[in-house]
Amino acid sequence: MKLHIINSNSDGNCYLFTDNKGETLIVECGVRFERIKQALKFNLENVVGCIITHEHGDHCKGVKDAVKAGIDVYATAGTIAGFRFIHHRFNPMTKGSIYKLGSFNIIAFDTHHDVNEPCGFLIKHEEMGTTLFLTDTIYCDYSFPGLNNVLIEANYSQDIIAEKLAGNRFLRNRVIQSHMSVETCIETLKANDLRAVNNIVLIHLSDRNSDAKIFKQRIEDATLKTVTVATAGLTIDNFNIHPF
Template sequence: MRLHIINSNSDGNCYLFTDNEGNTLIVECGVRFEKIKQALNFDLSRVVGSLVTHEHGDHCKGAKDAVKAGIDVYATVGTIKGLKFESHRLIAIPKGKAFNLGPFSVIAFDTHHDVNEPCGFLIKHEEMGTTLFLTDTIYCDFSFCGLNNILIEANYSQDIIDEKLSGNRFLRNRVIQSHMSIETCIETLKANDLRAVNNIVLIHLSDRNSDAKVFKQRIEDATLKTVSIATAGLTLENFDLLPF
């Protein structure tokens, strides 16, 4: 499995999972669709669909053009209502029940963000095993068994945000009431079974309220796992079930 990160921050989020047969699952459609087409070498024939966690523009701004291009976009009923456009290619998904997109199996679950019906995803594929995708949430209600790879938000540090936004209580409160801190990220990871996890990818870091180098080290120390920071253009060629 190949994981390609088109972007991962408040300007836009988009992740491409491509298996050895060329089947591609788009997770988040939060960049201009032109960027997605470029990343796919303008070949959309093997795209099995796009998952969207919620209605904010940095996660869905490319969705309207995606459906125009013939790509089905999957999201909760609440998110579809929030997108404010209609298409037969907007497909409502159940939470807690598996559905298939080509060779990928997906289960959506509730998260905690400042919109109606946001969700995270468990994504399964024989090449990468089970991957947890968790972003834009204060915390996670669930723990998961048998994880092999994790993409998880580490948006800010409590110390950094207290220092930088001490004079802007509104913005500070908005961040801490809608995003996951590095401290909560560590707690969430420790609450899960990490024995078979090969990769932890930290996503959606704040440009001003995070420190990528420090965050990476903290997660490595806490989990003893391989940790990457999601940056624009990063590709992980061996995002697989087994480490080698």
């Protein structure tokens, strides 16, 4: 399995999972669709679908062009309503149900963000095992058995936000009431059985309220796992169920 990160911050989020047969699952569509086509070398034939966590533009701005291009989009009914247009390629997801997109099996679950019906995903595939995708949430209600890979938000740190946003209570409250801190990220990871986890990828870091180097070190120290900070254009070629 190959994981390609098109972008991962408040300007836009989009991740491509491509298996050895060439099937690609798009997770989040928060960049111009032209960037997604470029990353796929303008070949959309093997795209099995696109799954989206919520309706904010940095997660769905390319959705209109995606469905026009013939890609099926899966999200909760609340998220689909937030797109504010209707299309026959929208597929409403019920949380807890399994959706099969090509060789990928997807389960959506509740998260806590400032929109209607946001969700996270468990993504299962024989090549990468079970991957947790968790972003734009204050915390997670669940722990998950049998994880092999994790993409998780580490948006800000409590120390940085206390210093930088001390005089802006509105923005400070907006961040802490809608995103996951690195401290909560560590607590969430430690609440899960990480013995079989090969990769932890930190996503959606704030441009002003995070420190990628420090966050990476803190989570490596807490989990003793391989930690990668998601950056635009990064590809992880060995995003598999086994490390080699």
